[in-house]
Amino acid sequence: MTAPGAVVPAVARELAAPPRAARPVVLRHRAQYAALRVVLGALGRLGFNRASDFGARVGLLGHHPLGIRRRVVERQIAAAFPEWDAARVDATARAAYQNLGRTTTETAVLARFGRERILELFDEPEDWHVLERARARGRGVMLVAGHLGNWELAGSYFAARGLPIEAVARQMENPLFDGYLNRTRQRIGMDVIWDGDAVRRVPRVLRDNGVVAFLIDQGAVGLASTWVPFFGRLAKTPRGPAVFALRLQSPVVFVAPLRGPDGRFTMHLEEVAVHETGDRNADVDRIVAGYTAVLERWVRRAPEQYFWHHRRWKHQQPNTPPELGDPLR
Secondary structure (H helix, E strand, O other), rough: OOOOHHHHHHHHHHHHOOOOOOOOOOOHHHHHHHHHHHHHHHOOOHHHHHHHHHHHHHHHHHOOOOOHHHHHHHHHHHHHHOOOOOHHHHHHHHHHHHOOOOOOHHHHHHOOOHHHHHOOOOOOOHHHHHHHHHHHHOOEEEEEEEEEOOHHHHHHHHHHHOOOEEEEEEEOOOOOHHHHHHHHHHHHHHEEHHHHHHHHEEEEEHHHOEEEEOOOOOOOOOOOOEEEEEEOOEEEEOOHHHHHHHOOOOOEEEEEEEEOOOOOEEEEEEEOOOOOOOOOOHHHHHHHHHHHHHHHHHHHHHHHOOOOOOOOOOOHHHOOHHOOOOOOO
């Protein structure tokens, strides 16, 4: 077992994430934020459900006539589900644009809703005991999720249930909107850990038996990652949760906040196996592959609720065979 004082330096060596400086606010940011606040004021008066429906209609415009990243969305869906015909790919793509519009609008109006309203949006999960059992070990819990369902609302739901939760996130391009969204999170009870501060702050939260949330399905330049299969292709995937799990002996729980036909959400929870064999790199890769496989299984259950707009297979190792790499190459 690693001594507590050695945890942060050891994790830092494995993740190599430098602290991130705050972005300066420029005139463009102020103009964007002012326009956003006007839109948010109008949406807030609609109520959550009507705002969500409005978001779906706006999102669908991205599919047609605007065609924003439509080639990316359709080709990635087709690569993930090669047995589907063009009509099913197109229908799933349209629904994914609607879900993105809903998720964006729902997240934007969260500031107007308190704890009770957030809880009302969810059915009681059947597997809540998975999280309770993990927390009972006293080593904190790492929640991992993909961009599936309404991933932003998920953190607010856990906070509304009284969990001491912090979310690891990358800073947005506009620091004013970043601040607005984080104030919304904090008012509900969720704090944000910038990815550059994760090495220092995540161990502290876990040692206090808190909960830390990670999104694990976007590889980024400079982020410690490994390549694991996702729908049969190698995807660059963050290794941070796996490193923390091994160093701090903390459990990992995958969560999927899926939207139902009636507009209500159900939170699904599933523990990811964490085993230590003494081969640190192999153990990390195995855990990363494990939570990626769980994500794939849930995406297969609700592919129309996944964020296909991100080029999931863009970053590849040299000499990756074409059949295992980016379908957009």
